[in-house]
Amino acid sequence: MTSLWNDIEPILWRVDKPARYIGGEVGSLEPQRHEGNINWLVAYPDTYEIGLPNTGLTILYEILNDRDDATCERTYAPWVDMEKEMRGAGIPLFSVDSFRPANSFDILAFNVAAELTYTNVLNMIDLSGIPLHAADRGGDDTFVFIGGHCTYNPEPMATFVDAAVLGDGEEVVGEITAVMATWRAEGVTDRHEMWCRLAQIPGVYVPGLYRPTFEGERQTGIEMLDPRAPAVVEKRTVYDLGQWPYPRRGLVPLTDVVHDRLNVEVFRGCTRGCRFCQAGMITRPVRERPRHQVVDMVRAGMERTGYDEVALTSLSTADYSGIEDVVTEIMDPAAGCGRVNVSLPSLRVDAFTVGTAAAIQQGRKSGLTFAPEGGTWRMRRVINKLISEEDLYAATDAAFAQGWQRVKLYFLIGLPTETDEDVLGIVELGRRVVEIGRKYRRSITVTVSVGGFVPKPQTPFQWFGQDSPDELQRKITLLRDASRDVKGLSVRWHDPSASAAEGVSSRGDRRMGAVLERVWRDGGTFQEWGEMFTLERWERALEAEGFSLASVSERDRRRDECVPWAHLSAGLHEDFLWGEWESALAEAGTEDCRWTPCYDCGACTTLSLEHHVASPTAPAGGSQGTGQGLDLRTPVSLGVKPVSA
Amino acid sequence: MIVLPPRLRVRYVRVGRVRFISQRDTARIFERAMRRLHAPVKYSEGFSPHPILSFSAALPTGGASEAEYLDVRFDSAEVTDERFAVGESSEMSLRAFAEALSAVLPVGMVVTGAVELDGSELSLQEAVACMRWEVDVRASEPPTIDVRIANLMASAEIVVERQRKGRPVVDNIRENIAVMESDATPEGARITVDLLTHPRGIRLRELLTALGSDIELLRATRTHQWIDQHGERYEPVAVGTFAVVTPPALSETDSALTRSPSREREQHEQRTD
Numbered sequence: 031m032t033s034l035w036n037d038i039e040p041i042l043w044r045v046d047k048p049a050r051y052i053g054g055e056v057g058s059l060e061p062q063r064h065e066g067n068i069n070w071l072v073a074y075p076d077t078y079e080i081g082l083p084n085t086g087l088t089i090l091y092e093i094l095n096d097r098d099d100a101t102c103e104r105t106y107a108p109w110v111d112m113e114k115e116m117r118g119a120g121i122p123l124f125s126v127d128s129f130r131p132a133n134s135f136d137i138l139a140f141n142v143a144a145e146l147t148y149t150n151v152l153n154m155i156d157l158s159g160i161p162l163h164a165a166d167r168g169g170d171d172t173f174v175f176i177g178g179h180c181t182y183n184p185e186p187m188a189t190f191v192d193a194a195v196l197g198d199g200e201e202v203v204g205e206i207t208a209v210m211a212t213w214r215a216e217g218v219t220d221r222h223e224m225w226c227r228l229a230q231i232p233g234v235y236v237p238g239l240y241r242p243t244f245e246g247e248r249q250t251g252i253e254m255l256d257p258r259a260p261a262v263v264e265k266r267t268v269y270d271l272g273q274w275p276y277p278r279r280g281l282v283p284l285t286d287v288v289h290d291r292l293n294v295e296v297f298r299g300c301t302r303g304c305r306f307c308q309a310g311m312i313t314r315p316v317r318e319r320p321r322h323q324v325v326d327m328v329r330a331g332m333e334r335t336g337y338d339e340v341a342l343t344s345l346s347t348a349d350y351s352g353i354e355d356v357v358t359e360i361m362d363p364a365a366g367c368g369r370v371n372v373s374l375p376s377l378r379v380d381a382f383t384v385g386t387a388a389a390i391q392q393g394r395k396s397g398l399t400f401a402p403e404g405g406t407w408r409m410r411r412v413i414n415k416l417i418s419e420e421d422l423y424a425a426t427d428a429a430f431a432q433g434w435q436r437v438k439l440y441f442l443i444g445l446p447t448e449t450d451e452d453v454l455g456i457v458e459l460g461r462r463v464v465e466i467g468r469k470y471r472r473s474i475t476v477t478v479s480v481g482g483f484v485p486k487p488q489t490p491f492q493w494f495g496q497d498s499p500d501e502l503q504r505k506i507t508l509l510r511d512a513s514r515d516v517k518g519l520s521v522r523w524h525d526p527s528a529s530a531a532e533g534v535s536s537r538g539d540r541r542m543g544a545v546l547e548r549v550w551r552d553g554g555t556f557q558e559w560g561e562m563f564t565l566e567r568w569e570r571a572l573e574a575e576g577f578s579l580a581s582v583s584e585r586d587r588r589r590d591e592c593v594p595w596a597h598l599s600a601g602l603h604e605d606f607l608w609g610e611w612e613s614a615l616a617e618a619g620t621e622d623c624r625w626t627p628c629y630d631c632g633a634c635t636t637l638s639l640e641h642h643v644a645s646p647t648a649p650a651g652g653s654q655g656t657g658q659g660l661d662l663r664t665p666v667s668l669g670v671k672p673v674s675a
Numbered sequence: 676m677i678v679l680p681p682r683l684r685v686r687y688v689r690v691g692r693v694r695f696i697s698q699r700d701t702a703r704i705f706e707r708a709m710r711r712l713h714a715p716v717k718y719s720e721g722f723s724p725h726p727i728l729s730f731s732a733a734l735p736t737g738g739a740s741e742a743e744y745l746d747v748r749f750d751s752a753e754v755t756d757e758r759f760a761v762g763e764s765s766e767m768s769l770r771a772f773a774e775a776l777s778a779v780l781p782v783g784m785v786v787t788g789a790v791e792l793d794g795s796e797l798s799l800q801e802a803v804a805c806m807r808w809e810v811d812v813r814a815s816e817p818p819t820i821d822v823r824i825a826n827l828m829a830s831a832e833i834v835v836e837r838q839r840k841g842r843p844v845v846d847n848i849r850e851n852i853a854v855m856e857s858d859a860t861p862e863g864a865r866i867t868v869d870l871l872t873h874p875r876g877i878r879l880r881e882l883l884t885a886l887g888s889d890i891e892l893l894r895a896t897r898t899h900q901w902i903d904q905h906g907e908r909y910e911p912v913a914v915g916t917f918a919v920v921t922p923p924a925l926s927e928t929d930s931a932l933t934r935s936p937s938r939e940r941e942q943h944e945q946r947t948d
Contacts, residue, residue, distance in 0.1 A: 035692070039692075040893065042695050042737065043737050043892055043893075048695035048736065048737060049695050049696045049697070049700060049736075051695075052692040052693070052695050052696075053692075054692055054693055054781050054782060054783075056707075056781070282707065284693060284696050284700055284704060284781055285696050285697065285700045286699075286700070333711070334711070335707065335711070336706070336707030336708060336709075336710040336711035336779070337707065337710075338710065368710070368755070369710075
């Protein structure tokens, strides 16, 4: 099928930010299709500005287009005004590379990184003219895939997708391409047979081959509908990032996007072991990119893109072995990286890290962000974010001393075992940081930003029922009142009702699919955008399906309950997760296993891997999770649910 | 080696799908293109130095143009690449630079001329006095476009409400319209209009609104921008002109500022829009 550009062009005058829909980025391609190619359309279910910088999709775009047997193009969620014009003019979802309609592709593959984007996935499938439910698709229909962090509980999306892919995508996309090319060559048209073949690929979960069983609000088990469906689907892990120096071309947008800079991924995985953090659990083990390759990728990237800034990305970049050497080399004019600003988007909370940040910061020092996450040392031991107050004060003191004037502190509220004292501890920390800053300058500001905690699958907190929106609001009011008289401190918070809706998909079972469909049909797209979100829409949908926030988001799970993701594995042993939950209740810390003996979480042993780091010693400075200065008190039982079976 | 002059005025086109970017986007694209090229662009002083690029009046998002201009300064202190030097340039160097710059611009953006400045010129924003637009429109109701234009041109005053410094003000845009004509097209009409930019510019949308609320804008192309000097108008850089500052002993207007109608026609035919 040919380009829809002539139909699209006239409506672009009438929509906001039309550059979202024109492609043409530096590094973009207009792939030529050849007989026998498997044609992928990779999609980000949010606006272009959010989706374009996504490194994962860019990597797959390049890897697939480098293959002879595949092509790959891109699409993003059209904003509400554009969707209206498209539906009005009968224009389906299209690729921004060749403007071909989505249903002319073999695969529509979404990156799902946030649960609140799920209704956009439904909308985009519908806009494509592809049957919304996987069960209604025939042999010729486009396959709908999801990948990304949310796939560790894909059950709420199970009825809409043909497959969910767990873990790193670099290798598996080629295997999927080969399997599809084979069935096409053989003339296979039976969807069930296709599903079974896909399910043979490690890391590919085909929900249509499984049927969960329920009793009341709980899931009791999961049945396999075909003997070819594996009992457990393990995630995919790329062991050596050095083999995958992607993105090689990158995508430089023509218009404004978030993170508009060169992004070079320096490692995957994190073993700090923060118990609330899904990313830190599901991406183990740690795999660092070789140092010389980081520098090569920065040099080539700056040359190719014309950017003047590079971000070294990972879950905690200060933990990269030899981070200082790498940064020094990049900034050395002899390295040929040009006039470049280096940014480290994830700072560790210690003075040493701030020193590194100060050394590389050129120009104005505007704001610096830290994430202590918990307001008291007790709370931080529960969540295993082992930052001492001394660390935080030293870090912020260093920041103000180096000339930064705005410090932002991120916290979670609604954490397990949280008391009002823990909540008020957030304001106390903020107040102390203001005092520290005022030693240097009167005009400094400290912003405390709080988000409502949403428990995530495959983490030690996966059993914990999250706070209701009312309870989160009560805690926010506590914070607001307590901070009112503290000059220089401002408190900001994430909408608690959005956290409640996120919880529906985070740990919900397959029956939440009908809830998502109702929310979408009720106009609930772009639920991550405050102006588009109302909790009432979610409550109506839940009620219509016989559920409530209390029965889904706020309910503690029992250990003997079959969690909806029980048959999906990120390598972690269930008893490791439960052990960590018990340690949380006991306020006991767990050290970072990069530098202390293995405690067998399962990631390395299950996958027959080990950490791939350049340095066997912990980075200098700071105590966070490195075993230095851990003040472990006698474990105290807090008597908080969930209970052991 | 390309020798660049300290000050250069560049002419370029923006046509095709890239016209849906904003003026800010356009500026950022030129900054990045200059960096990819390793062109020794002079940087501003201060906390966050940025390349010194100045553009003519903003092109609206969605508007195509065959006559956009950009002033850029080069600095020998910024030379990092052996392919470039800053000093006494030549027509050949400017042609080579234009070609190299076009190669790193997005599809639809092409450099079509470049002349050296001696530093005494007004900025583009100050100097450009008039611009011509070709606008394809469709009206859903009578009267026809040419009748509306005649009515508009016959009126002494066309008022629009604008915000200035946060306050509503009323301006008369009649004095911006120098000439306006139209030709019937299968879709509706093509309006050709010469708009004056001083003392205050006019937005294309304002003009179309004055023609009627039922007007649908289909395509718009800025075809010319002119500098007015002693009652004569000329283009800041004519298409296909590549010239260095004429040595003082010779005539001042010969090469740099002479229009080249044949090249312009050629360019017109190459429109990919």
